[in-house]
Amino acid sequence: MTSDFEAQLRAVSLRVTRPRLAVLAALRDHPHVDTDTVIALVRADHPAVSHQAVYDVLRALTDTGLVRRIQPAGATARYEMRVRDNHHHVVCRSCSVIADVDCAVGNAPCLTASHDHGFVIDEAEVVYWGTCPDCLTRSEGIR
Amino acid sequence: MTSDFEAQLRAVSLRVTRPRLAVLAALRDHPHVDTDTVIALVRADHPAVSHQAVYDVLRALTDTGLVRRIQPAGATARYEMRVRDNHHHVVCRSCSVIADVDCAVGNAPCLTASHDHGFVIDEAEVVYWGTCPDCLTRSEGIR
DNA sequence: CCCTTTTCTGGAATGAATCAAGTTTTGTGA
DNA sequence: TCACAAAACTTGATTCATTCCAGAAAAGGG
Numbered sequence: 001m002t003s004d005f006e007a008q009l010r011a012v013s014l015r016v017t018r019p020r021l022a023v024l025a026a027l028r029d030h031p032h033v034d035t036d037t038v039i040a041l042v043r044a045d046h047p048a049v050s051h052q053a054v055y056d057v058l059r060a061l062t063d064t065g066l067v068r069r070i071q072p073a074g075a076t077a078r079y080e081m082r083v084r085d086n087h088h089h090v091v092c093r094s095c096s097v098i099a100d101v102d103c104a105v106g107n108a109p110c111l112t113a114s115h116d117h118g119f120v121i122d123e124a125e126v127v128y129w130g131t132c133p134d135c136l137t138r139s140e141g142i143r
Numbered sequence: 144m145t146s147d148f149e150a151q152l153r154a155v156s157l158r159v160t161r162p163r164l165a166v167l168a169a170l171r172d173h174p175h176v177d178t179d180t181v182i183a184l185v186r187a188d189h190p191a192v193s194h195q196a197v198y199d200v201l202r203a204l205t206d207t208g209l210v211r212r213i214q215p216a217g218a219t220a221r222y223e224m225r226v227r228d229n230h231h232h233v234v235c236r237s238c239s240v241i242a243d244v245d246c247a248v249g250n251a252p253c254l255t256a257s258h259d260h261g262f263v264i265d266e267a268e269v270v271y272w273g274t275c276p277d278c279l280t281r282s283e284g285i286r
Numbered sequence: 287c288c289c290t291t292t293t294c295t296g297g298a299a300t301g302a303a304t305c306a307a308g309t310t311t312t313g314t315g316a
Numbered sequence: 317t318c319a320c321a322a323a324a325c326t327t328g329a330t331t332c333a334t335t336c337c338a339g340a341a342a343a344g345g346g
């Protein structure tokens with residue numbers, strides 16, 4: 001388990017440190033969590049880790065492509081380990097929960113904009129907005 | 144021009160005020176601007192308008208669907224008047240410039256997620272990430 | 287095992303956005 | 317046309333995620 005993370009870190013020539021292993025473990029067990037939650041999860045095992053360390057680690061991991069940063073409008077940044085498989089996300093408008101959605105229409109179509117204005121496009125990100133099952137039943141209860 | 148905005152505001156039963164007309168005019172002339180720029184543009188004509196007023200106005204306008212809020216990951220919120228026509232955006236990774244892109248694959252396909260996890264999806268948002276022409280030539284200059 | 291570089295700690299600072307209290311303005315109904 | 321209640325605005329403080337900074341600790345190549 002841990003050695004797996006170790007290999008991943010070395011593969012992108014990052015040093016292997018406790019905070020980094022802890023962050024990776026937290027993300028493996030809890031997909032789509034925000035920074036505060038990562039900090040809490042990391043401190044459950046390693047109370048001495050500073051918030052700054054977590055921010056630094058998350059940046060290092062995203063920069064090297066080991067984790068992916070998701071930041072839906074109006075929510076704080078979230079992170080996940082599923083990477084390089086072109087999947088997308090559904091975001092709940094009321095509680096900001098995120099779930100994974102595999103690409104609806106294959107890979108290529110999503111990536112082809114009709115007119116790119118001269119931009120060199122390297123990624124097409126799709127965010128589905130809606131209401132999650134929990135919030136649905138909750139709003140029915142109110143009614 | 145202004146009377147047009149007046150009609151739009153009344154159509155969603157919002158009172159017609161100077162700050163609101165000024166914000167609408169700013170957005171008409173400058174698509175995809177962030178809040179600070181809106182404030183600056185508004186103050187060019189009406190120096191007394193507070194930043195809070197602009198925030199309130201932008202919220203009122205987005206809530207009523209008159210303008211659309213765009214918030215690409217890692218950038219501050221931006222606003223535009225083009226609304227209800229299912230278009231998407233290209234965002235430059237280095238300078239965060241935004242350009243419009245008409246829906247690449249029609250309306251329906253974009254909106255159909257393969258597995259919705261029980262979410263009720265009401266919108267599919269597509270963000271194309273890349274590099275804008277300006278930043279491209281600039282980086283070539285460095286090389 | 288030592289040394290250089292990277293990373294981490296602790297604390298302060300930034301900046302977009304929001305909150306709060308009191309004043310002004312809008313638009314309706316007399 | 318005028319008065320009044322609701323909505324909107326001003327001013328100023330506050331929150332909160334994120335970043336900056338300086339010094340201490342740890343990683344790993346030699």
